[in-house]
Amino acid sequence: MNYFKKILRFAGPYRKYGFLNIFFNILYALFSALSFAALMPMLNVLFGKTEKLMQPPVYQGLGKLEEYFTDYMNYQITQYGGDNPMNGLVIAVVLVLVLFFLKNVFNYLAMYFITFLRNGVLKDIRNKMYEKIVNLPVSYFTEKRKGDVIARITSDVLEIQHSFLSVLELIVREPLTILFTIVVMFLLSAKLTLFVFIFMPIAGMIISRIGKSLKRKSDRVQKEQGEFLSIVEETLGGLRVIKAFNAESRFIKTFKNSTDRFFRFSNTLLNRQNLASPTGEFLGILVIGVLLWFGGRMVLIEQTLDAAAFITYMGLAYNILTPAKAISKASYGVRKGNAAAERVLSILESENPIKDRKDAVSLSEFNHQIELKDVGFKYEDEYVLKNFNLTVPKGHTVALVGQSGSGKSTIANLVARFYDVNEGAILFDGHDIRGVTKKSLRNLIGLVTQDSILFNDTVRNNISLGKEDASQEEIIEAAKVANAHDFIMQLPNGYDTNIGDGGNKLSGGQKQRLSIARAVLKNPPIMILDEATSALDTESERLVQDALEKMMENRTSLVIAHRLSTIQNANSIVVLKRGKIVEQGTHEELMKSKKGYKKLVEMQTLG
Structure with missing residues (x-):
């Protein structure tokens, strides 16, 4: 009863x-x-x-x-x-x-x-x-x-x-x-x-x-x-x-x-x-x-x-x-x-552990830096990150590289607050993100993932997901930045073409460029790119990489990279191993140090 x-x-x-x-x-x-x-x-x-x-x-x-x-x-x-x-x-x-x-x-x-x-x-x-x-x-x-x-x-x-x-x-x-x-x-x-x-x-x-x-x-x-x-x-x-x-x-x-x-x-x-x-x-x-x-x-x-x-x-x-x-x-x-x-x-009646506090503040802009301070996180019993520290200054591109399971995607998930840290804190301009409203936090962030998540809808509605009131001109401009406008115009109904369940009517490169157009239209100050080019062929990768570089101009970017050739221009490359930073610096600095990063680059070059 x-x-x-x-x-x-x-x-x-x-x-x-x-x-x-x-x-x-x-x-x-x-x-x-x-x-x-x-x-x-x-x-x-x-x-x-x-x-x-x-x-x-x-x-x-x-x-x-x-x-x-x-x-x-x-x-x-x-x-x-x-x-x-x-x-x-x-x-x-x-x-x-x-x-x-x-x-x-x-x-x-x-x-x-x-x-x-x-x-x-x-x-x-x-x-x-x-x-x-x-x-x-x-x-x-x-x-x-x-x-x-x-x-x-x-x-x-x-x-x-x-x-x-x-x-x-x-x-x-x-x-x-x-x-x-x-x-x-x-x-x-x-x-x-x-x-x-x-x-x-x-x-x-x-x-x-x-x-x-x-x-x-x-x-x-x-x-x-x-x-x-x-x-x-x-x-x-x-x-x-x-x-x-x-x-x-x-x-x-x-x-x-x-x-x-x-x-x-x-x-x-x-x-x-x-x-x-x-x-x-x-x-x-x-x-x-x-x-x-x-x-x-x-x-x-x-x-x-x-x-x-x-x-x-x-x-x-x-x-x-x-x-x-x-x-x-x-x-x-x-x-x-x-x-x-x-x-x-x-x-x-499931309790949502990730919810806004009563005293949560709303962030309308991003001015200084993202700071991961003594972060500890575990999915179950074993810690994936422990005492992890990283600073991403405004306008900088920081790339995360390392073997699978080293904690790269975990960091992206924590910054977007899909999960909450078990220890330490993640700070946006000095504000602990647990004390910031989820909506205002995610308004500051754009996300492009390895798997292009698209919906059974028109091209227009997929691009305007983060900005429903976007005009046709804004949508076209975002598609051009993402190198997507040309192939969209070749579709049967252009921007009004339905792309099928999961975008299955499009190729991998086309799907990824639509994901980038979606992030560009949202126009956030922070961009998270989670292995955005790893699943693409060489020609698609070139088009997508070009689109990504245009999108990252004047933005703060956190890039999780599988193909190291795509991150050579990053302000800082962070090499991870089992949740810890083992190397950090620019591409040139890390190549001179002749440690783990150089070996990874050489292995991919040989491949």
Whole structure:
């Protein structure tokens, strides 16, 4: 119920639909009971049991309530039917039809209004989850599989709608239908109704026993769904590699193993869930059977109940079965929804360690230097950087070189505050970046990565990502600086061409030049280039390198370099090894020192 309350908070903006649903559900429940009760005067007319009453009956207390109810109905039939029994029958039939019609109208109106609440909550949960996913730090998604996150925002949220929010429909309607029906049953025969109450708790206990393990089984199903969605996502992302290595059969086997587990878990879950309906129905019919025996005894032997009242009573008793079954099914739904809600709320309630402090300042410009002061950082247990110090003065280009795993990309991630340092501090103009708003910090930074991250959109929208209000002239100017304008104009629709998922309609060099154009248009004072030319051929590298040099003019640049030929003009080259600086200086200085950097250059030259 704790998860249910948390999900119910999302219903706040749609409470008016909830109140309208409750109102029409009350009317539905009332008319549901009355429509069956109206069968009694019709049966009395058919059986010739209608007593002609010319005066309205007088209420004589709770003990004579049953007699008052019957006499009142007979009085109404007498008033409108007169001496002709067919008139009385027509009136009784019309009464039954009107009551059943109103019952169904109110049922439709109740469902009509709850639809807005259910779909509104579904929309808001998804929006909130997407907002949370976008705001969570990069580190969160190194621990979670993408497919699992996709499963939570799709199938888990749908499960909440089908289970938890279905309960909202039942929470008023079904209990009230049972309540009103029992009231009418009590009016017809108090003795028989008390007898029913002995059997109902027993039936309820049996049904509740079946559903105890449902949440655990549902949780396994949801997790497995996340697993095979992850496999699909990885397959689509790496299809070329899978085909190149003839690994199709291996991935098909992995996927089949996951869907086999999903098949087994789903079967167990659904079979347990499907047991609720037949069990509930059999127990209901068992109660009806006992009622037939006990009520029949009252009609035939004791003669304390007439036949028309008994038939009406049985109709009312059967009328309880449908809402009772719905309630038992809803209790299964809540258990199943619990597992889905737990997975959704685990994302919504995830603590974001990288957030703005209350006293965070906003930096509008960069004037002096970036300083990494005694920085220590670890992804898990082992430190990647320890007591690391580096200063990047304004207007300077500082290049980071070294073997894979030496900490180059980690430094770039820390400067952009994708991660927070464990020790020490990173200072922009003397301000610890943990005390600066993330938005203002990242407004100062442009990023070009090794993997050109582009989106399934037009060239124009990809370039203007960091500056949505950019004019066409500004976008073209940025593309020209990035040596991208010429190839863009050759595309079918120029700047309005859709470049496909991940920019897959473009070559590697074209994608990289679009990434550079995007950074140029943003026009930040600080540029981070993370191995921006390492994945390119020689001609593309020349074009991209030319674009990078134009972009870095009069900017502060932190360059992570794989190809050392691209950083010879850097103001300072920092050689890293296992998170520590082993050499630092200009290209000429480091070549003269004849240490690690010179060896790296010679190895690449030989290559």
